[in-house]
Structures are given as structure tokens and as C-alpha cells.
Amino acid sequence: MKFISNVKLLLKITQEYVNAQFTIAFSAIFSVLLLLYSFNFSEGVWRPYVLYGFIIYAVTTLYVWLTSLLIKRDLTKVQQIKRGTRWLGYPLILTIFAGNVFAAGYGLMLVTKNKTAEYTFAAYALLTQIVIFMLAALNIFKSYVVDTFVIAMAAFILLAIIYALTAVLVARYVTPTYAPKWMQVLGIILLLATFTGNLFATLLGFTLIRKARNTDPSAIEKWQKTWDKILRNTMAVFGMFFIITMFSLSIVSSWTFDYDFATQNNYSALLQGPSFEYPLGTDDFGRDLFSRIVFGAQISLIVGFFSTIIPAIIGGALGAFSGYYGRHTDNIIMRLLDILYAIPGILLAIAIIAAFGANTVNLIIALSVGAIPTYARTMRANVMQIANYEFVESARALGASDSSIIFKHIVPNALAPMIVKATLTIGGAVISTSSLSFLGLGVEPHIPEWGNILKVGSTYLETHSYVAIFPGLCIMLLVLSFNFFGDGLRDALDPKSN
Numbered sequence: 001m002k003f004i005s006n007v008k009l010l011l012k013i014t015q016e017y018v019n020a021q022f023t024i025a026f027s028a029i030f031s032v033l034l035l036l037y038s039f040n041f042s043e044g045v046w047r048p049y050v051l052y053g054f055i056i057y058a059v060t061t062l063y064v065w066l067t068s069l070l071i072k073r074d075l076t077k078v079q080q081i082k083r084g085t086r087w088l089g090y091p092l093i094l095t096i097f098a099g100n101v102f103a104a105g106y107g108l109m110l111v112t113k114n115k116t117a118e119y120t121f122a123a124y125a126l127l128t129q130i131v132i133f134m135l136a137a138l139n140i141f142k143s144y145v146v147d148t149f150v151i152a153m154a155a156f157i158l159l160a161i162i163y164a165l166t167a168v169l170v171a172r173y174v175t176p177t178y179a180p181k182w183m184q185v186l187g188i189i190l191l192l193a194t195f196t197g198n199l200f201a202t203l204l205g206f207t208l209i210r211k212a213r214n215t216d217p218s219a220i221e222k223w224q225k226t227w228d229k230i231l232r233n234t235m236a237v238f239g240m241f242f243i244i245t246m247f248s249l250s251i252v253s254s255w256t257f258d259y260d261f262a263t264q265n266n267y268s269a270l271l272q273g274p275s276f277e278y279p280l281g282t283d284d285f286g287r288d289l290f291s292r293i294v295f296g297a298q299i300s301l302i303v304g305f306f307s308t309i310i311p312a313i314i315g316g317a318l319g320a321f322s323g324y325y326g327r328h329t330d331n332i333i334m335r336l337l338d339i340l341y342a343i344p345g346i347l348l349a350i351a352i353i354a355a356f357g358a359n360t361v362n363l364i365i366a367l368s369v370g371a372i373p374t375y376a377r378t379m380r381a382n383v384m385q386i387a388n389y390e391f392v393e394s395a396r397a398l399g400a401s402d403s404s405i406i407f408k409h410i411v412p413n414a415l416a417p418m419i420v421k422a423t424l425t426i427g428g429a430v431i432s433t434s435s436l437s438f439l440g441l442g443v444e445p446h447i448p449e450w451g452n453i454l455k456v457g458s459t460y461l462e463t464h465s466y467v468a469i470f471p472g473l474c475i476m477l478l479v480l481s482f483n484f485f486g487d488g489l490r491d492a493l494d495p496k497s498n
Contacts, residue, residue: 011072015232016081016110020068022234023106027061030100056098064092064103067110086111096130101241112171117227118207119174122167124237125193125200128245129160132198135249136256138290141276145258152255159193163201166190170208176224179211187212197248229492236488239481246478250298262291262448271464280470283456289467292448293474299449300478303360304429307367312422314368315375316411322376323383324406334380337373345370346432353441360443367432371425378421382414416493424486427479434475450475 011017034054038047070085092107108123109115133156139145166186173180190205207227211220230236266286274281280289322333340348349366356362386392387410395405436442437451438458445452450471457468 011075014071014075014081015115016106017068017071017075019106019109019234020064020071023064023102024061024068026102027057027064027100031057031061053098056095057100060092060095060098060100060103063088064106067092081110081113086113096127097134099131099134101127101131102238105238105241108167114171114175116170116174116176117224117231118170118179118204118211119167120231120237121200121204121207122163122170124241124244125190125198125204126160126163126167128198128200128241128248129156129163131245132156132249132252133160135294136252138276138279139256139258142258142261142288143277146254146256148255152252155196156252159196159198159201162189162193166204170204174208174211176228177211177217177221178214179208181212183208184212195251197244197251199244199247226492230488233484233488233491235484236491239484239488242477242481243485246297247301249294250301253294253298257291257294259291259295261288262295263287263446271460271467273464274466281464281466283453283467284460287448289453289470292453293450293471296448296450296453296471297474297478299360299443299447300430300433300475303364303367303433303443304426306364307371307429307433308422308426310364310368311371312375312418315372316379316418318372319376319379319381320383320406320411320414323380324387324402324410326384330380333376337376340369341373343370346435349432349436350439350441353436358441358444360447363433363436363442366436367429371429374425375418375421378417379411379414382417383410386410386413420486420490420493423482423489427482427486430475430479430482 031054034050034057038050038054039045040047067085067088070088071081074080074082074085089107089110092103092110094104095107096104104127105124108127109120112119133153136149136153136156139149169183169186173183187205187208190201190208193201193205207223210223214220230240264287266282269278269282269286271284272278272282272286278288278290280293283289283292318333318337322330345367348370349363352366352369353362356365383406392405392409395409400409433442434449434451434454437449438455440455442451443449453471454468454475457465457471460467
């Protein structure tokens, strides 16, 4: 009985086995969806390419299930995964070219025993780059592409090779506490990849430089433990992957996507279904839905980010002063914010946009104003608690000024809940952005934005449902991704769990 419980505990804490169960579930769900879509019920014919996709996903699901059984066998017999079982992960990496990110990620985690945070960053930087390359490559079927297309695609291939080599080097030379000095050069190269928006490469470069220099071992250990907790949360990792993929695609889209396909009317291609030239079909003006969704991600991410960071900064500052000084200062600031808090955020946003006009800047301001009180309350509660700690009393006794105590001692120790809250509320900002655009109160109607696209698609739900389904799925996945990542951050930064 004790042996069985030990095996169950070992399976529960073994990351490869947990990832296998997660991959089996999602691959099976996608297999069923592809099977259902592979048959055109209205015309009574099969869609061959979708059917091929179903076969690939179904075979992958069975293959992953087989590897999970082998992992379970290895853990039961020798309490570790055998090398032969790990070799089975290499074919799974190739499933990324079929769009199965879950199986490819599982394969990259299975092939090596040394799974440091740096290796995970390298693996997902590689997957992100391959996905972006594949999405951009779909433009080759269009009648024309942008002039920078070939150069950009070559750069994407070069970056993918760099990430793959980095993953191999990290798996071989990097440990949880050590990285060779020469990896500082590799870290600098990876930091340059920030310009492509691949934040996995940014995190990888930063951690490699920091670990190779080894100037503050305690800070490195704390950083490592935090990311280990986040990266062990499978849902948080895939949420982070989707966010970074959309962010990177938004940045590099101007190099591989032609903006005219998203904005210019094409009356010879009205409401066409998905095809190689138009992967997601066209809308009622003949505009490419795929291009519109890609460029629309820029608006959603920009508005979501700035309408979160602005109230976080303003509300955080007000909450810090209110919580630190207390009494009259606290009463004045919080009562004014209570008045603002009493007005529903969406109604306040509608009023601001109605008064100043619908555009991106006004949309950010409208969404930011209503969110200030919630951030102020969060910071105020944290500051009131931390202000009574001994290190604050020590700083005060040493003659430190109030501003120095607030911004050097209290606020840095109160940022963790603010970061988690900001991550969790970005999803709400994305929904608000799309909702206001759907109502005609967001960005200008001609600009590709997910709410605008969804508004057009709502008219054709019965006849051409794909016009509404695809932008709706993007909104749902982005919001879910922020929620999953926020949950992972909360679990990692929660002092109780530490």
C-alpha cells in the first residue's frame, strides 16, 4: 500500500508525466473537433486537408498516451525515466509543423533530464519562432507580399536555429546554480532578439547573463525558484506561450503581412470561405480575415497593456501615499477615489468616449480612469501592512525621508500583488476594448480590431459563421491566457506558498 502511494506521489510530481496527461487531453479534444469539421454536412463531402489533420492529431494522441505508459512503467520500476523513453520525445517535436504546440512542448520537455528555467525558455522561444514562421509563410499563397518578406523569413529561420542550438547548450552546460562565463555573449545575442517580440528569448538572455556573472547568488536563487514554480504550472506556461506568440506576431507582422489586405476592399472576393490564399476567409468587403486578425492583435495588446499599466502606476502611487501617511491624507484620497469607484467602469468609459470621440488614445484613457481605484485599494492595503515592519522602522530611525522609505523600502515589497492583479486584469481590458469596438465606441470602424471584426461577423452568423468565430476565439484564448498566466504568477509570488 505504501509502495502504491509512493508511486502515485512520484507520478504527480514528475513534470513529464503531468505534461503527458495535459497533452493527451488537448490533443484528443482537437482530434474530435477536426473530425467533426472534416465533413461538410451541407454538401455531403469530406474536407481532405482537415481529415489529414485529424489523422495526425489522433496518431499523436495515441503516441503520447504510449509514452505516458512507458513513463509510468519506468517510475514504478526504477523511479526515474529511462533514456530510451526520453528518446521517444524527438518525433513529437516535429508535430509543431502540424500546429500541435502541446505535443511539441511535451516532446522538448521529455528529451532532456536537465530542465532548468533556461532550457524551458529556450524550448518555447524555439516553438514561438516556428509558429510565427509558419503563420507568416501562409502569405506566400497571396497574389503579392511585402518587399521585406524574404528577408524576414530568412531572419526567422536564423533565429530558430539560434534558439535550437541554445537549447542544446543550455541542456548540456547550465545547472540551476551555474552557467559558464562564455554564455554572457550568447545572452547578449538573445537580448537583441527582443526586437522581434519573442520575450522567451529576452528572459533567456537575461537569466543567462545574470547566472554567468554570478554577482548575487541569493537573488539568482530566488529568481530561479520563482520561475521554477511558474514553469511547473502547465496552464500558465501555455498561457504565457500564447501571449508572447501574439505579441511577437504583432511586432513582426509589418515585415511579412501587407496591411492593404486587412483594410482595402476587394469586391471580387466577398465572403469567401477559408482557402490557401485566404486562410480564414474574407469579410463582406473582401478583406482578408487572417490579416485583419493579425493586425487587430496589435490594437488589443496595446490598449490592454496601457490601460492596465497607467492605472497601476497612478493608483499605486495614490495608494502608497494613502496607506503610508494615513489619517487625513488617507481620508481625502480614498473618499475621492470612492466617488470614482461608484461609477461603473464601462459606463464611465462610454461617457468619456462619447465626449471626446472614438479613437485608440481616448479608449486607453477611458479604460484607465475607471481602473485607478482598484489598484489604489490594493496598494494601500499592502503598504499599511508593510509600513509596520521592523525594516521600515529602522529606515525611519536612520533618518531616511518619507519618499525614500515609500519608494525604496515599502513599494518594492508591495509590488508582487500589484503585478499579479495587473496580469489578471489585462484580460478584462481586452474584453472591454473589444466590447466598446463592437458597440462602435472603440477604435475607428475601418481599423482592424477584434471587436470591429466580431461586429461585422455577427451579421453573418448563420451564413458565414467563420467571420465571427475566428476573432471570437482569439479574444477568448488571449483572455484565458492572461488568466492562466496570472494564476501561475499568483501561486509563485504568494508568500504563503513560499
